[in-house]
Amino acid sequence: MERPIELIKNRSDIGAGTRGADLGIDAMEIAAINKGSFFFKKHPFIDVPTRNESVYEIEGNTCAKHIKQIYQQCKDLCSIVENSLMKANFPLVFSGDHSSAIGTVAGIRAKFPNKKLGIIWIDAHADIHSPYTTPSGNMHGMPIAAILGIDNTSAQKNDINPETQAYWNKLKAMSDHGTRVEKEHIVYFGVRDTEIEEDQLIEKLGIKNYKVDEVRRKGIPACIAECQERLSDCDILYVSFDVDSMDSDLVSEGTGTPVPKGFLPSEVQEIIIDLMKDERVKCFEIVEVNPLLDKQGNKMAEIAFEILEKTFGF
Numbered sequence: 001m002e003r004p005i006e007l008i009k010n011r012s013d014i015g016a017g018t019r020g021a022d023l024g025i026d027a028m029e030i031a032a033i034n035k036g037s038f039f040f041k042k043h044p045f046i047d048v049p050t051r052n053e054s055v056y057e058i059e060g061n062t063c064a065k066h067i068k069q070i071y072q073q074c075k076d077l078c079s080i081v082e083n084s085l086m087k088a089n090f091p092l093v094f095s096g097d098h099s100s101a102i103g104t105v106a107g108i109r110a111k112f113p114n115k116k117l118g119i120i121w122i123d124a125h126a127d128i129h130s131p132y133t134t135p136s137g138n139m140h141g142m143p144i145a146a147i148l149g150i151d152n153t154s155a156q157k158n159d160i161n162p163e164t165q166a167y168w169n170k171l172k173a174m175s176d177h178g179t180r181v182e183k184e185h186i187v188y189f190g191v192r193d194t195e196i197e198e199d200q201l202i203e204k205l206g207i208k209n210y211k212v213d214e215v216r217r218k219g220i221p222a223c224i225a226e227c228q229e230r231l232s233d234c235d236i237l238y239v240s241f242d243v244d245s246m247d248s249d250l251v252s253e254g255t256g257t258p259v260p261k262g263f264l265p266s267e268v269q270e271i272i273i274d275l276m277k278d279e280r281v282k283c284f285e286i287v288e289v290n291p292l293l294d295k296q297g298n299k300m301a302e303i304a305f306e307i308l309e310k311t312f313g314f
Helices: 021-033 052-056 067-086 098-111 143-148 162-174 194-206 212-218 220-230 265-276 299-312
Strands: 005-010 043-049 089-095 119-124 186-189 209-212 236-242 281-287
Touching: 005 067, 005 209, 021 089, 043 067, 043 212, 067 098, 067 194, 067 281, 089 143, 089 186, 089 299, 098 119, 098 143, 098 162, 098 236, 098 281, 119 143, 119 209, 119 265, 162 194, 194 236, 209 220, 212 220, 220 265, 236 265, 265 281
Parallel strands: 005 043, 005 089, 089 281, 119 186, 119 236, 186 209, 236 281
Antiparallel strands: none
16 A cells, blocks of 8 residues: 555444443554554554543433434544545544444545545445434444435434434535435445345445355455446545454454354455455545453454454555
């Protein structure tokens, strides 16, 4: 990679249903130290201030928990990602929960407002709920809907209060620079744990999901080539990697919403390495490592770091 890597450490986990993803970044750094790697020493970094103390507050936005603080968090992350790109760096974003992607994408869009952005979402979950459809109120299940500016009120089952609606509209507006990220420019890898509202919306929008069995049947190179063809009219790309895309039974449960029957680490590693060969990729984000839920010590963080090191390391 020609551009210098800048590490952005965003320890926010208030978008998740369980606490602990704020410790994922440090867990990966501990994995690096124990391995004798200087990865985190080699690259400059920025710490993003968090609002994690908001977990102690009485939550009034039950259909979008901590939405006010998540909006503020995403605003900060947006600015930091934009500044990193302005300095001609490659922002490698470490985030607690996946709601952060709203801010990351907003930062990319702020730097490249006239460029078509493609998003490659490696995840067990589609994250395309809105406050109107969410079964949990956890905002790590909503970033794709916010990025696309979708409410999906045709499948509405929640009545949301005015404050939630106002902040949801603010989050949707963050990525809107006169044009939206287009639905054709979203590609999923490994999504397998969804609700019916999401399934219907994905089918309606025509978003491609490379399921685990399809990737294994066709082969990773063929799927990556097909993905790149789907995104051929995009000027720039963003890759978002949620570690729950990996098989929780065979890898680790050290993530907020573990799901079995996912990718093996070697498969994710090959997918990411192949994707990163595309010079259009301007930003990479890794999310949802939760060492407090890891029954095997620090295994998830160790595996996640090994994937990163082989992709971006020495």
